[in-house]
Amino acid sequence: MDKRRIATAVIGAAWGDEGKGLLTDAFSTSSTVVIRHNSGAQAGHTVQTDDGRRHVFHHFGSGTFKGATTYLSQFFVCNPIAFGAEKRALAEITNAPPVVYAHPDSLATTPWDMMINQIVEEARGSARHGSCGMGFNETIQRSKHPELTITVRNIAQMASIELCGYLERIRDDYVPARLKALGVTPSRTWQERLASPKNVSVFLDACADFLGAVGIAYGGKDSVFDASDNFVFEGAQGLLLDAERGAFPYVTNSRTGLTNIITLVREIGLDNLQVVHATRAYATRHGAGPFPREVAGLRYEDKTNVPNEWQGTLRFGESDADLLSEVIHLDYKDQSLSGIEIKQRLAVTCMDQVGPSISFWQNAARKSVGHADFLDCLRQRSGIQDIITSHGPTRSTLSY
Template identity: 30%
Template sequence: MTNVVVIGSQWGDEGKGKIVDWLSERADVVVRFQGGHNAGHTLVIDGVSYKLSLLPSGVVREGKFSLIGNGVVFDPHAFVAELERLAEKGVTVGPDRLRIAENTALILSVHRELDGIREDAASNSGTKIGTTRRGIGPAYEDKVGRRAIRAMDLKNMETLPAKVDRLLTHHNALRRGLGYEEVAHETLMDELQSVAETIVPYIDRVWKILDDYRRRGARILFEGAQGTLLDIDHGTYPFVTSSNTTAGQAATGSGIGPGSVGYVLGITKAYTTRVGEGPFPTEQDNDIGQFLGERGYEFGTVTGRKRRCGWFDAVLVRQAVAINGITGIALTKLDVLDGLDEIRICVGYKLDGEEIDYLPASQGAQARVEAIYETVEGWKATTAGARTWNDLPAQAVKYVRHIEELIGAPVALLSTSPERDDTILVTDPFHD
């Protein structure tokens, strides 16, 4: 039985939510394995829109079990708020449908505040990263620093005070140095106690649950957040997120052996976008960029920030295919390109006068690369809502096939609108 990992192959915002939801009908279990509530998915089901940021996309599907793995940093207050928003739309998510890994590190108010303090300071110095100010980075820092409060700690209020003291020893020293008031021990304890009763019933050994499902031959879907170019190791550092967003993290971030991960599906937008600061070789700060942004409704699910838009960058996606071991891609938002007379594709870079076929790791070099474009003919007929290859204009099919050649990976699914059924299936990642 093949288990599937879904990851973004660009800078995130590729449309993973719809694809994960589409695949979840074929899955028994859906797992979030990294990131936090700093990235979101928008699902449109029967005309109803669901915006998720922390919960796995499978929670809106009856009969599916969802898991939040240890690779996630977990904001308990954001979790409660998201449960309430879903309940208002008639979706109740109890412990019978969702479990949280006991060894998941928590995001607390001190993390959110520190994130904002740093971003404000960076804005003044011109070194802003463009974080969502939701405490993701500081929470991962505490995890690596071995001082994090983890979900399991909410079960034992007797040992929690000492762990809070250890955490605040670090944070209060930082706050004093930055000119901010210290956080009182009682304040943080009250914060944790206020959510413990709600969170504790969801806490479990996710690794054990996954192993049981695997042994029974269940289909497991691993859902990543953000995209490959935001990976802390392989992305456009330092303008990246604080976790590993690549396919290898699915095993580490959930507690399952890498041999249990079968198909890697890379979600790939038919053009390129990114949110926040950092290099973007194919960015179009012009009428084309505005056209793509307006037609594609390019605004962040979580923050509402306007996304930067540009032409498809085959160099970046080809690199993502190699790093993730991508088996096939799900190409999304092809319909946004409808009506263009011509479309450009980045097929290489020029760096200091030399042609290269990769994105260099150096921040300075990334800022200097220039895109080398190939121009292809556009199409006038619409692709929106197409559900078979025969529904697509011939030139749109040529565009898709050319992308496959350039990135070295086949198209497994093709999405032609936000509606889940507007999907052309070429290869079912959950093949037996």
């Protein structure tokens, strides 16, 4: 295999919001394929350029401003309605339409998946799980029924009338059964929204728009990958929200670490992988769930994670070097990496937001040290010597 083919994995090492968009942008060029290997449109990765452009990426890879191609893998859940809204927003700040491909087995979210998600989360009241309300998990749950599964392939191959029949079965049969199984009775307002015939037409229009902007391609050694010598696997959420590691039910129904990446690396035929586990200089968590080092009243500026009705206000805390090292170690330990040359790196973002002394936890004790000593502590505790730091919102503020 040609060693000039470079692959980088950008993985959140906490509860998300670690700066994955910034790092993906930094590792991308015009010849890069950014591969979305997990999650769906609920992910929000911010990229800001030195010329003032700013976008929160949901479907499109965070290398889009650099002209990178986006590939939505079989592990990514597409949302045609959200895709269209993002495409229109990007059209105002990009010079050319982004190039996007999707695997035909990628699942598709319908309006009812989003509405069920919101109805159930709303019904939980103060016991909410912290969902984004975008229907990601509901799409996966519905797709456990083969006769109700909708993929990118289905959207492309079905005539509108056939797809319409699928949607009507979802609306008329699946939705009531699903809500009953969840023990939730929707309000009259929600019942009217669920039954609205506009949902079908809106989704069909969104699917047509999606197909007009997205090429369909299998992974592996497909020509989409043959033409590139640079790949960035852009992760969503973080290791502490992983479906098999996080504190249930406050998790995402997704593998957030290396698991899907290694599968895709082998499919493409790559034999080297730079792995960048990312964290902030402090800790954050958006949504409900355990947050060991949360500090009441602590606040940092964050323009992306504004308070919303589903996840509430972004929570802040202090970094925990023990927890960080543990989850990174487990991410590597869980994988079969034979035949793949791994380069380990750590990224610490938002260094500009903390003062000259950083408070964090190591060996279950609270410490306050200068920036250089903080980074040395992370090196010692994690065993990863190569650390990237960010000192602002753009790629030009990164130090390697």
